[in-house]
Amino acid sequence: MEFCSKFAYDYGFSGSDSEDIEEENKITNLKKVRKADTNIISVAFDKLTATSQMFAGEPKKCKNCEAIMTKTSRDNLSADKNIWICEFCFEQNSVKLTNLDEVPNEDDVTFLIEPAPEKPTESKLSNEENTSGDDKYLIYCVDISGSMNTSINRNYYSFRSQAMSRLGAVKIACIENLRTLKTDQPQKRVGFVTFSDEVKYYGDATNSSKPITMCNHNDRYSAGSILSTSNNRANKSFMGNIFSKFKPSQNKPSQNENVQEINNVHANIMDNKEEMLEFSKNQDGDIKPIKKSHSDLERKITNLRTEGSTALGPALTFCIGFLSRLPGSQVILCTDGCANVGMGSVESGQASEQFYEDLAIYAKNKGIVVNVITMESTDCRLALLGKVADLTNGTVNIVNPLNLSEEFKSILQNRLVATDVKAKLIVNNKYLYIRDDDLEIAEAKAYETDDPNAKKELEKLKKSIVEKNIGNANVETEITFEFGVKRLDEDVKKKSTKLDKLPFQLQISYTMPNGAKALRVYTKIQKFTQDRKQAENEIISKELIWANYAQKMSNHISNSSASTAQYRGQQLSSLMSKDEHVPELLKENLKMIKNFSFQTNSSSLNDVQTRDVLKAKKANRKMFL
Template sequence: MEFACSHIVCGNVNLSEQLKDEIYQKPKKEKPRREQFCQSFHEYDNRGLRLAEDLNQMSLENNSQGPPVPPRRTNAPINPPLRGSQSPTVKHRKDSIPPPVAPRISSRSSSPRPSPGASVNVVSIHLGKLVDLRNVQSTENAPIFCKKCCAAISSISATEMGLRSIVWKCEFCNKENSLRQQLKSIPMKDDIASISLPSADYLNVPDDSLVIFCVDTSGSMCVTSQVKVFNEKHQTIHISRMQSIQDALIMSLNFLVKNFPLRRVALITFNSVVTYYGDGLSIPVTFNDFQLMDSDYLKSEVNNFADLQCIRFSFQALRYQVCQIKEEGSTALGPAALVSVALASQHLGSKVIICTDGLANIGLGYLEAKDEESCLNSKYFYTDVGQNAVKHGVIISVLTFEGTDCRLVELGRLADCTGGRVNILNPVEFPNEIQSILEDNVIATNVTATFIISEDMYFRYEETLDNKLIKEVGNVTEDTEITFEFGIKEARIEDFQWKEKVPFQLQLRFQTRDRRDAIRIVTQEKYITTNSSMVEDSINISVLGIHVAQLSARLAMEGRTQEAQKEVLEKKQLIQHIVDKKKNQEQEDLYENWFRAVESICDVNYVDFSESNTENLRGNIKDSRHSLFKAFSDELASVVYRLKNAKGFMLKKSPEKLKRFQQEIMMMKQKFPRAIIVH
């Protein structure tokens, strides 16, 4: 676990007016007060200075007057005021010099101050590292969990000997648990790993996965593009989409036979029919007409396919089939995706790479329909196919061509839920992108992450209000990262500030490549601070950048664009302040390009491309948010899906694609001047 800050900051919580009055005017008597330990009694209460947000607000509202001057200490005895009487005044000597007035907080500065609502209580979890158990020693004894909140006992847990057993008071929910085990047999560590089966050679597990190329061969694949050839003459040639896919597939086959000779590869094409070539060594199987509308029939036929040979034996046959592909007909993308996933589900860790240039217009997953019922059916279809792939450890990637309309906002669901890639490419970029997908191997499946925090805290932008969040991750690759953001409950903020530390625990349950069930538990403690300015130097802007990218993209996909914009602006202001303070020009340029792309997602959202429906939607923006006639453009959907699964190494990528994406947005605004933009 990697936190965005060295401390948990509770100074940026928005307080209600009633709670502000209690803090600044009516301090509770049950808490120890600073004046009890001083030689004089003061009328003011400086606990409000612990809240950075309220300090800034008070300084701006009372800009005409400085803060009250604290009185001098005297040797007078402490005389606490009686209930109902006025507080005694302290007399000062005439020759005493008052202390200097504290400097005011200026509303203008050379670099923008972080927003009061910008939270740094963020944690990033690098799942790819945590599920890799090659260098982790497994514990012999199983973890012990709390009977109330299911937190595991760890090195920070406090135990004491009872009459008949060991008593462990859970540090998360304060539940007293009686332990019958001996103290030596209890795994009390901050990092616990447990595997169900006896340890085996983790590195030499046989690769049983498949690679399935699902290729569009419809008539639109004959469209040509102008491409520059880098040779001695620097010629410019025209290449069709089909030719670019064929070249990319042949290069991918060469890569696989050289680096993964035991891996099995299958080819499936789709136009008006779906054709299964398999490894190229058997007779192709074709699905057409009514068969493309029957999901049960398609799944049952997949079970009758012959076993595939490894690429070392099927290379020449597959190469021949790829070269013989011809473009014609419509686009039966939905049935082809269903057959591909059904075949890949038979082998854990398989990949499905879909290459297309148009809307699915035949069979299941029909995307050209404009009526609400058909659109909902298509949405549920792709969601169901994606969830089935997650259960069997299959990763789906969707690649499309520039300048096409594939309804990527719906088709991208397949890649989004399985951890695959969604990208829009020009013909030259396909070979490198496919090779990157082939190198991105699944190292764990059926991954479930459980994150437990203190009862005084809650998870922001999550459906649960409990202090425990369970997230179904599914497939995990070497670069998979997830982030969480948490805050302090408003009713408990005053009590929370008196604590020194708070515990955090992550529980990962997953299945390894060799199909062993495993669990890993990581526990940490973090100190609490009420002054965010004192820990600014320890803020990790990389963690904040990944978090705001994932969160804003998810909120934008859910239609919560105002919340996405707010998060982007607050975090950007905070990060810029930190970068300006450190005076690191490289980091400043890096994050300026990154957040420019995130802001673009919030600038343009659900757009109604129907001119006849525009006037009707102007009167009711809330209803228009749910209208199925509105959808992301493919360019916008591609960027949103990529940011939704943002990873640390993506911060170092060139911003050329992001600039090209912004140009596409401007062109879309000019093309649809009457389109409704829901903010």
């Protein structure tokens, strides 16, 4: 937890100042906006990998606000150490300590909530292999539909005689990536899935049998559906072998009970999310480490050919269901077109929006990261597909096919550090409040109408505790909080002196890559000043201001609240007029926000806009250095 400035700006208990908008800085019709300020806190999750004081005892919590006793609490203990007066809500808590050793003596402490579980039984790696590297799953999910045969600019490959197709570029990128993984992460377990009209799961490609194929009943009978209801591994092998032999036009031997089941049961697996998830979870999870499977995978990838349409939704559902057994695993989805077969088809309208939203929530809850890569000059409806990557904290990008290798490498370098991450900020409930999304939306409306009563009603939305559900966090994940000083009643004002310093507490609950659950608690004291210039002259990180505004504006666009995004943009525009060193990346972000109408919603964005908004949502300080 880091503050933007050495001093928080104390507004004298009157709330933030408003300022008139100069004509040259206008991007809205507002006459006034709340002044931008430096009361910003950053949380960078790469810090979770750094060690802190491990505390063996149970965390002692305030019974009212659930703040945890830490180093700053020691000054608020009674002489007999039986009562702790919470420094955040002033609640009197009975603690009955025998000595101070029962209270952490550091401002950064970790509590181990639950030890790491034993390795899952389907991970049939030796003990040596299990402890020598990252054995999480990675699935490449590759579009092999007909459009992937489109030729691309092959100047880079001018020494080749044949034209380079999109699929050809994907093959090269995958093979180069596999070779890197073999060297850098030899225990990584890599699987492979392709999709066209059908979805094919190859596993690690070391098995000589045919891939497991899922398809619509109009094309073939779905062996996958019957496999999903059976735990018999031998029967799975049999069904996989006979699967491709029977088509609706053929005469099926009615005496064969298994074939009859294929004909009658679950023929709609491509349209049934729950059944596809169940089917994928029933697949054998024994995928070999890449150091053992890379040759087979390379051979399989080299022989891929294009065909058919785009069953993207079923393929992604299969991958997420398969990976759900091991949190921290991820899928890299590479496509050049819209989903048009099975569940998630763009032709299904609002149903497709709900499908991807539900799938995103499922993946996030299971600790699965979804990365989405699309091709330049294509329309993939990223407004739909991007939701899954966004909510799971994966990458969304549109790339030149010839740059796919670099994109794959970048994804794998952004290492996952924790899953099931929640970040809770607690501030002093008498003097301070946290500016969350609900408050910002109401504030934008109040300033838009210039209604004094609406502005007074904002007081009811000022919270002293806010929790953000992060889900997956990687080494580049960084979030921000804003806080302000409350307006106080006249009687309270008379008794109050100017703010000098106050504690802030951040609680991060998370699951480590090894499955252990922990709670990390940061408690820091922030000094206050009533001199705005002092706060702004003592800025520790101006990049934090830029990252905060990029996150805030794009977050409101993602939530289809364009008016609030533009309100925040108006604040930024006024701030930028006083600073000549504003990053170009942020200027472009503001320009995009400015061109949206109040009616703009996230589903109406084109692919490039979606990519830029989702990228800005994940802005961190490093992006603006």
